Amino acid sequence: MSFKDTLDSINRCFAKNVEKDLPTIDDFSSDLIAGFNNGNFELLESFSNKTKDVYLKSVSKRILAIKSIQKARSTDSELNIKKTWKWIYESLKVIPTTATISSIGSQGFLSIPLFKYDREMEGFDFIRLHIWDNSLDKYFDKKKSNTFSIHTHSFLAQSWVLVGKIVNNRFRVKENHENKNASLFTVEYNKTLNEINQHTSVAVNTEKNVNVKQISNEVYSPFSSYNIKHGYYHQSKSLGINGLSATFFSFTSKFGIADNSFVVGPMDIKESKINRKMHIDATYLIEQLNTIIEGYE
Template identity: 25%
Template sequence: MLDSSTLTYILGGVATATKATAEDVQPLKEFLSRYPQASKPLNEWHALQHSYFAQWDNTTCQLADIALAVGFLHQKSKEAQITSAEELELAWSLIHHALQSNSVSQAYQTANRSAQGFLAVPLCSIVNNGNIELIFRLHVWLPDRQRGAQGFEIHSHQPFAQSWILAGTGTNHTYSVNSVKCKEQATHAKYALSWSSGGVADKAYKTHQTYSKVVNTRNYVVAKLEGSAVHSRDASYMIQSAEFHSSEVDPDSLHATLFVFDSSQGFFHDAPVLGPKDMESDTHYRDTCKLSPSFLARMVECVRQWEVCMGRGRKHEQCGERLNAIEAFSKAQRLCESPSIAADLRVYRQRAVDKLTMLEDS
């Protein structure tokens, strides 16, 4: 169930993240004011909203969809509830549809590439006195071999975080980190993180960043790998505040997640990045990506459909249903041949072609 109070809270953050105007948001506020104490399933809210907003412009409808999806997953996270594959599919379908809107996508201009290598699309941003209160983003690692700043993979977050896997496979590594007195004993140094949205970088979080900077604090540590967990489609995992971790994604594969930072579930102000012992600082500029959120959403949806087709093909193959397997793998191949995304998904197309070749030769 999703409360109207949660949707009202989320709406301001969606407006900030999407750079929506007051005129775009006002109809949503008026709609929610009609249901001050309501608690409804996601699909009921969706039907109500789209009936109410039938006379409004496309932007307002798409903002409503983003707020619904973010509010739903935020509430599931706070209540520590498992999100089913069907629920995640519905939430993603709302976000995917909204990001295809020209008005919403153009407001973002382009996605930005983080120091960890993924492309980030902000969906909700609530920051209080420079500290993250609630951040919700789409994260996409493209099959482009770009996987972030080497040497700075291990990091921690101030707020509690949770990730829902939309497509592909990623590995989350967790570490124990202990201080040492001398540099010679250390594996890493702690770096302090700051952000800029155009001016001098400081420790106040910025929703729309131009660059981030880490500075060596000369606090030396030993980092030891404690565990690794592989996560794939429809799975979810949590990262506690100040927990050191790193994400690993195959450089030739797409991996996409919906990701939330939520300080109400934990916040630790000193959450450093680990880096080389002998560097002074490192600056990562966020404006290197020329890809639109709309394009990224299409890529994610294509790979999600590709995964379904490939899974069906493998099942048919195992059951000896050769013609059905060929049909499924052929559909997977065709999904990757759309002119707008073919170059970026050629690895996926080839994987489908390889399966077809094996079947034809058998």
Template identity: 45%
Template structure:
């Protein structure tokens, strides 16, 4: 791993809550407290080595602690390589993240299909401020997921932008990334800008309804590029820039490690959809066990 070989107590504390947000609420009833973890992993020391933490995974009999350490090491490596513009060893990180999911009950993994048609598994979320915002997820595309979504609705609202700088590392498959520009209020516009409104009745990551509401601002779409990214590729999306993601790997699956960060500037998040539609609701509450997809990814790696 390329990250700093030493992790301090302060850094561990900084990771604790963002990592917890990548698990379901019920996981919090089983994972030991921050103080217990600090005593267990650091004892009387102010820091530990990465080797110590890797050995702790093998020695630990508590699967919840094991999962937490695996996810700490994996997400820390992603953030370090991203922030320092270093090549990420996606396979070694994948094994840590996959293990962190496999060794705990599936009900403790948040796993839902969003409006873009892929399975989204949050891993880490730091959301104190927009400028320091950091969000890591696994994204998985597979034909089996088609049964859980309205494919017409996915296609209608697949072109979108992000508030944050986005970066994806392809684990396996063939990822499509089409980029678009637009002309506002064009007389030949077939699309409109939509604002995504969330129902915040539930606070879990990925666990809410969202509704795309037409802003009545028409837009003529112009596709400016078509990209296909293969295993080990990396691609980026700047804030406010329109794109559309998908995959061309049927009957195999495609998967990426995905990152949002506010460290590289902020933009505007919006969706483009058919102008004749007033609003469209997306239900994101469904939880789907990802284990069979993890097996599929492993067979492709």
């Protein structure tokens, strides 16, 4: 991916109110861009440390972190959690809290978008920071979230655990009109879908009844990673102290695309609206994560 595409995909993950303050490709030297294109990020890292412009610094730090995550994913290698987190932490800390998009996802975690490329679905790539914590419970309907927690994705989903523990349960879901215990729901988004992390959605019953059976129970700790193939059913929950857990999370279409994604829910419900709390100040949680991650050996 070119430097410009990477830059554009990061810039769009900042709040609209700072759009005019974000850097353009003209703010970066030709030597720095050439180094980036050749896989050499030393100039970019040096630049990110020296620049006094907070948005140039934030975006530059984020480019370094995103390339680190993408490399670990594409090469199936271990992600340097401490180094990658340091870049993201510095990227978030240097800018006003109002410049960061943060909202509660349908599964009850705080979602902070870091990078999104969707110019064509064959190259779709979406990377976010996910944070679970008991303090977030007031922002969403926990009962509804648990009721609609088993779901699939249209793309390969991969998570790298930063803090806490994540339980990932996998399920076999088969259409069955006799021995049934649930229904499949599709998720329909409102017209602000193109606004990153800023939309409501409705789970609509397809009236296809299914039998659901759990087939695994996996527990992941910091420095571990797991993925869910597109079209496969799973459910993830936090087991961190006071509910605190965090992951880097990515969607990528490079390993295939499912035609639809589904959520499993009660047969007697026709539809359920999912409201997302927007613009949550994540400063306290970010600082908690940083204290924990800095303490890792």
